[in-house]
Amino acid sequence: xxxxxxxxxxxxxxxxxxxxxxxxxxxxxxxxxxxxxxxxxxxxxxxxxxxxxxxxxxxxxxxxxxxxxxxxxxxxxxxxxxxxxxxxxxxxxxxxxxxxxxxxxxxxxxxxxxxxxxxxxxxxxxxxxxxxxxxxxxxxxxxxxxxxxxxxxxxxxxxxxxxxxxxxxxxxxxxxxxxxxxxxxxxxxxxxxxxxxxxxxxxxxxxxxxxxxxxxxxxxxxxxxxxxxxxxxxxxxxxxxxxxxxxx
Numbered sequence: 119x120x121x122x123x124x125x126x127x128x129x130x131x132x133x134x135x136x137x138x139x140x141x142x143x144x145x146x147x148x149x150x151x152x153x154x155x156x157x158x159x160x161x162x163x164x165x166x167x168x169x170x171x172x173x174x175x176x177x178x179x180x181x182x183x184x185x186x187x188x189x190x191x192x193x194x195x196x197x198x199x200x201x202x203x204x205x206x207x208x209x210x211x212x213x214x215x216x217x218x219x220x221x222x223x224x225x226x227x228x229x230x231x232x233x234x235x236x237x238x239x240x241x242x243x244x245x246x247x248x249x250x251x252x253x254x255x256x257x258x259x260x261x262x263x264x265x266x267x268x269x270x271x272x273x274x275x276x277x278x279x280x281x282x283x284x285x286x287x288x289x290x291x292x293x294x295x296x297x298x299x300x301x302x303x304x305x306x307x308x309x310x311x312x313x314x315x316x317x318x319x320x321x322x323x324x325x326x327x328x329x330x331x332x333x334x335x336x337x338x339x340x341x342x343x344x345x346x347x348x349x350x351x352x353x354x355x356x357x358x359x360x361x362x363x364x365x366x
Contacts, residue, residue, distance in 0.1 A: 312353035
């Protein structure tokens with residue numbers, strides 16, 4: 119297993135509100151997280167770091183996440199706790215009102231691979247050179263596309279394409295979307311929308327399939343390409359390559 123993650127503030131923002139990590143526990147289970155914070159007074163990075171710190175600590179305290187059902191419940195419980203922590207923080211610090219964060223996670227064990235998502239950060243799998251998006255963005259335009267009111271092409275350039283319908287810190291109750299994927303994949307990629315708004319799935323796929331680059335170089339290249347296209351947002355990428363996949 120090879121892993122690498124990196125975050126970059128991009129070309130426009132003066133600070134970085136993203137948080138990202140990849141962790142391995144005692145049972146050689148892997149947890150990947152990307153959180154994209156929002157809110158004034160630097161509250162965005164507080165919210166996103168609460169996700170990574172809280173879940174990261176809980177994960178490393180576990181010998182194992184247990185069965186698939188145990189793991190799904192564990193993810194959902196932790197997300198609910200974090201949501202409450204963000205709301206409590208906002209109440210105690212009124213200047214941070216409106217702070218929140220997205221969260222996308224991937225949990226890989228010998229027996230299963232599950233993704234959890236709230237917001238518009240993305241989770242992908244790479245298999246046989248093909249990149250497939252697993253998660254669904256909780257955005258206004260995605261709802262409009264699903265309802266048939268917008269085409270995919272119109273959604274790409276819609277002025278409200280970044281309006282979130284779900285985020286941690288937005289409401290008292292949060293509902294984490296959970297997706298199960300076959301473990302027979304070559305790689306897992308998580309990113310904030312700073313990557314996916316700048317590069318198409320095909321452009322990301324091309325970088326990941328470049329056999330001349332190692333895992334670190336691929337992640338760095340994705341961030342550089344996003345910045346070259348404008349870098350209008352913070353960019354975070356977490357990438358895991360499964361041994362026996364396209365990289366040994």
